[in-house]
Amino acid sequence: MANETNSQPISRRTVLQGAAAGGALAVAGCLSSGEDESQTLRIASTWEPKPDPLDGGLILQRFGLTESLVGVSHDIEPVPELATDWTSDDSARHWEFSLREGVTFHDGTTMDADAVVRSLQRAVNSPAFAEIPIDDVRASDHLTVTVETASPLVSLPAHLTRPKTAILSPAAYEDGNVSAVIGTGPLKVQSWEGATIINAVRNEEYYGAIPAVESVRYETITDDQTRRLKLENGDLEMARILSLSDVDPLETAADIDVEAYQIPRCRFLVFDTTTTPFDEIPVRQAINYAIDTNTIVETVLEGVGKAAVGPFPDSVERWHNPDLDGYAYDPETARTLLSEAGWTNDSQGDVRTRDGTELSIELLAYNERPRLPLMGEVIQSQLGEIGIDVELSVFEYATMMEQTKQDAFDCYLMSLSMLWYPDPERLSDMYHSEQSTLEHGYENQTVDTLLETARATMDYETRKQKYDEVQAITLREAPTALLTYYTNVVATSAGLDGYQPHPTESDYGVESITLPEA
Secondary structure, three states: EOOOOOOOOOOOOOOOOOOOOOOOOOOOOOOOOOOOHHHHHEEEOOOOOOOOOOOOOOOHHOOOOOOOOOOEEOOEEEEEEEEEEEEEOOOOEEEEEOOOOOEEEEOOOOOHHHHHHHHHHHHHOOOHHOOOEEEEEEEEEOOOOEEEEEEOOOOOHHOOHHHHOOOHHHHHOOOOOEEEOOOOOEEEEEEEOOOOOEEEEEEEEEEEEEEEOOEEEEEEEHHHHHHHHHHHHHOEEEEOOHHHEEEEHHOOOOOEEEEEEEEEEEEEEOOOOOOOOOOHHHHHHHHHHHHHHHHHHHHHOOOOOOOOOOOOOOOOOOOOOOOOOOOOOOHHHHHHHHEEEEEEEEOOOOOOOOOEOOOOOEEEOOOOOOOHHHHHHHHHHHOOOOOOOOEEEEEEEEHHHHHHHHOOOOOOEEEOOOOOOOOOOOHHHHHHOOOOOOOOOOOHHHHHHHHHHHHHHOHHHHHHHOOOOOOOOHHHHHHHEEEEEEEEOOOOEOOEEEOOOOOOOOOOOOOOOOOOOO
């Protein structure tokens, strides 16, 4: 049975051959001091690139340092990349991927099935794929890779878009570790400067459209304002993930263009559904009614963003459930639900009690996403208005998650990409009783069954019905309180042309960009 995305246009992604300086990576050379920098595209973001795709290799994919068998279209669907197409049997357990012919790695060697299998086997044997039932990856012939799964897995092509499945040359590995990022794409790395800067040049032997820019420089700059200032001073052509407060002033600048666009990332509360008070659905629903998400958008997000209804925003037309009404801000309904659950107070402003116990909770947040603690402060105030005493505790992410794993908790704030691989199976990571990566302890056998059968269902309409139902049930039973979607802010110099933001940020689109003539 042919994969339903085979007829989609190919979504190009840039790839850089890497040779990193220092550590385990060898240097392939440096940009010459006499090279014309007028055709160098300079990009800065907050994330530090990692040379090994298994070790946080997201930037390798976004910046184009790597390609996988399958890409992600601007419609957020799996599309051909290094594989031209794929088929599966009726059970969705036996898959064959046909490789693109005539592709060479940046070291000049041929990309074939044996090279692909080496990279894929390393990925699927990693902890990141522990929950993905892949039994076998093998070369069937020179340009065909076969993947067998232990159970039906309709989402397999989507999983093969993940950065960890990057296909590297056999020469990239030394004793099982990545010693050089040798990919296949339209750009290749010329040098690394420490761990934060990559210099790349276009690959004249690329199998697709060769980039117009001669070279690209990626720099890690963690401070938002420093990225903005370097753009304004002409030291960058693109500054990514800027502050929401930068949108208005940058839009008025004559020499800067701003893209503020929604991505399928959601901020939400996670409840401990196994302990008081959030082991009762009406109490969780009351929290949803008591939070004014539109106020959060206008204050914390400075009006740049959108309140969340379901896990997928309406921009994800393929998997968004349009029939969800969500929770309107209704503090009176919240008060009624709490009172009916036995949590009462004598007068407005008092902390509610039940059987002599106050309704006091701890709300956890982490500081790596700086707007989450600010949201926590608004939620603290709004829940106080319905008689809930809230203590806000802010940690580093790892510390917060360790606490939720080891101890009972009340609720915590989270920001999660909903489609970091382009398939709604991501809902299993949210709500399946055994597969969820969240610590809510939520169990619903109907939800589990819907998620498990959807994973094995080939027909799109049937799959969508199942995922729509999951979204409806979990919205009603509220193991989470969905708050806002995420808006990404990217600013570019006005002379830059051809940049098209990717809705999942999986591709910076370097290959389509042109710079003005010097």
